[in-house]
Amino acid sequence: MKQSLLKKMLLYFSAVLLLFSLAIGIVFSLLFARHSQEVHQEEMQKRAMALAAAIPAMEEATKILQAEDERYTAAGSQPTEMVPGRRHGHHGRMMMHQGWCRRQYSEPNDNAAAFFQQLNELGEGDVWLVSAGSRMIRSYGAEKEDILTDLPPEAEELIADVLQGEAAQSRAFSPLLGTPAITVAAPIYQNGQISGAVLLHHPLKNMEEAQWQGIRLLGLSLLLALLLTAALALILARHFTRPLLRMQQTARAFASGDLTARTGIRQQDEIGQLAADLDTLGAELEQSRTERQDFLTAISHELRTPLTVLRGTLELLWQDLTSTPEQKSRCQKQAMSSLTTLERLVGDLLELTRLQNPGFTLHIEKLNVTEAFQDAIRQVQIIAAAKQIEIAADFSAPMLIEGDYGRLRQLLVILLDNAVKFSPEKTAITVEQQLLPTGWQVSVTDQGCGIPPEELPHIFDRFHSRQGRENRQGTGLGLAIAQEIAQHHGLQLTCESELGQGSKFIIRAE
Structure with missing residues (x-):
């Protein structure tokens, strides 16, 4: 039993912890991924804006870009057809399409290529420069030929927004880059005018690797926490089931006949x-x-x-x-x-x-208990007359109760018979009524020999009878029967007595 309960508790604890860990892991992964992207995009935006602010101050770079613009303008300022792979000297490869021209600088000895390579290192990504006047896109190609056809609509919108002076970000350049990536853009101001824009691309896989590292760290932490919690749950489960085992052992001791066994458990729960x-x-x-x-x-x-x-x-x-x-x-x-x-x-x-008997039932009815007690007095007066004992009764008010008329009469008959039995001849027995704030009480007082103090607590026990000539034919069950009748009616039956001074039995209803 204990092992089964222990296993169930461990299973429940483990299931709850596992579900909690999964929920925490999923929520953390989503929040961490979103937060990582936001932080990374903010950092990219800061780097792009820093590059956009630094480029106009680079005189050497400005001369290179102006020379390239002049060369492009001399070749034709509004290209309308694409000439794939057309070379223009040693400076790079030029691809023209629908008003945009992208030039990749790849030769290491080229000053422009070195400049763009430096921009990539500073931006920690792939940096493209967009010229507003010549509508050119320049970047470092690393000896990789990439022919463009049309920019995606979202990419066109991003360039249009940034050339209007708005910082922007998008993932629209992913098809052009050949991998999922985030692009942030910042305008380049020169002499108070927007002369171009910086596009900074960063592959998502780099961010995903950082996210997976965080998730793996979370998973290891949750696994360690799960193991520690499982060990703690085992200790707590054993602490919980230990009292149950002791109670089981006590119950088995009862079944085997050892009724002196006790659990010894003292817990306030x-x-x-x-x-x-x-x-x-x-x-x-x-x-x-x-x-x-x-x-x-x-x-x-x-x-x-x-x-x-x-x-x-x-x-x-x-x-x-x-x-x-x-x-x-x-x-x-x-x-x-x-x-x-x-x-x-x-x-x-x-x-x-x-x-x-637990199945014993009384014939309950609403009655005046005074009538039942008066009937009992009339019944006992015949026995009392043989000893010339007078029974004086005083019932000045009705006493209403829900009970069994015959059993209530039997209760007073037992008390009166007991009083007659132990009273000397030519004495008196008093039956007195007293109304209480919450009920009533009836007392039966005799002038007999009284009860020793050591016997008083046991007079309602079965077979407890006083030895003497007055009680030769007593069975020792009368007062026990009277107590049972009183308890069935919710009454209190008590006795007050002093040796040599008589006894007083009190029936109290509250």
């Missing part, structure tokens, strides 16, 4: 409460077993005495050992008395068992 309930269950089971053993011992003792007397009497009669009719009559009376005691004992046992 649901598991601690469950362990406390299990310990309480063990204590109650142990108490029930002790009570059952005491009950069997007591009932065996109570049955043995009348059965022994009855057997001895019957043996005398069977063996005809009685010599006179008086002895025979005395034996018959003794046998009848023993049978009466057995009958009363068995009846009380059945009554108590019935009351303690």
Whole structure:
């Protein structure tokens, strides 16, 4: 059981952590990629603007570009057809198309090629210069021939925007570069006028490599965190299941008959409460077993005495050992008395068992308990008259309750019968009513011998009976039955007594 629960907890923890890690990884990857591109584009834009600001200050570069413009203008300022691969001296290869001409400088000894190569190094990418006046695009070609046909519409828009003085960025030049790339553009100002623009291209694969490095670092971090968390989850799961294992062992001890076993768990949570309930269950089971053993011992003792007397009497009669009719009559009376005691004992046992049965139901009705108690007094007065005992009752107000009329009458009969039994002749028993702020109480007071203090806590136990001439025929179950009836009605039955001063039984309803 423990291993299964432990595995389930680890599985749940791992699943939650894995899903959380995947969610974090996906969100981080998207945000990191977007942030990386934004940062990279900002850096590219800054480099492009720095190059655009620095180029007019380079006198040598300006002379080279002006010379190239003059050469292009001399060759024809508005080219309308494409002449692929047409060479113009040692300066490079010229491709003309629909109003734009791109020139690539590739020979290392060429001053223009060296200049563009330096621009690429400063810009950390592929730098193109766009001339507004001659409509030329110049770049370092690295001895690579690249013939253009038409610029993509988005590329045309980017060049138009930057020549209007707006910094721009786009990915429209990717087909021309042969790889996915980002292009940023910055205008070149000379004498307050826009003379051209700087186009800085950077392949996306370089940014993707940086992004993958970040993602790999995140993945390793998440994997390490997952392993550490799994180890911590294992420790926590063991800490969680350890009390459950102890409770399981305690329950198995109960099943094997060891009701003294306890969990020993002291936690201020649901598991601690469950362990406390299990310990309480063990204590109650142990108490029930002790009570059952005491009950069997007591009932065996109570049955043995009348059965022994009855057997001895019957043996005398069977063996005809009685010599006179008086002895025979005395034996018959003794046998009848023993049978009466057995009958009363068995009846009380059945009554108590019935009351303690969880399925026992009362005939509940709304009634005035005063009527039931007055009926009980009339029933006991016949017994009290034999000892010349007066029962004085004072019921000045009705006492309404929902209960069983017969059982409530039986409750007071038991208390009155007990009071008559232990009261001397020619005394009085007082039944007094008292109304309380939240209910009422009825007390039965006698002038008997009282109850010793050490016996007072046990008078409602089964088979607890006082020894003496007054209680020769008592079964020790009367007060236990009375307590059960009181509890079934939600009443409190208590006793106050002093040895030699009489006893007072109190029925309280709140």
